[in-house]
Amino acid sequence: MKLLLCRSCADVFRVRDEIRRCQCGASGGYLDDEHRLRVWGPSVLLGIENSSVETALRIARPHGARAPIRAFVFPERDGHAERREA
Numbered sequence: 518m519k520l521l522l523c524r525s526c527a528d529v530f531r532v533r534d535e536i537r538r539c540q541c542g543a544s545g546g547y548l549d550d551e552h553r554l555r556v557w558g559p560s561v562l563l564g565i566e567n568s569s570v571e572t573a574l575r576i577a578r579p580h581g582a583r584a585p586i587r588a589f590v591f592p593e594r595d596g597h598a599e600r601r602e603a
């Protein structure tokens with residue numbers, strides 16, 4: 518799962534196939550028709566490993582315990598997202 522973190526307002530949201538913006542409006546992004554991420558603003562692309570969420574749900578829910586998930590920050594330029602001006 519890919520999320521966009523706005524460094525201006527700290528809003529975090531999932532990037533989808535429609536244009537979405539953070540709470541302050543400075544950052545935004547969408548998934549284009551070729552499944553490429555297009556992002557802008559003072560944002561950072563975050564990733565959460567889906568398999569770690571599933572594992573955490575299996576641990577946390579039945580046992581009432583907190584369970585960690587694996588999240589990471591994408592480098593500024595690694596081919597996962599194309600940055601453009603708003």
Ligand SMILES: [Zn+2]
Binds near residue numbers: 524526528539540541
């Ligand atoms: Zn913002």
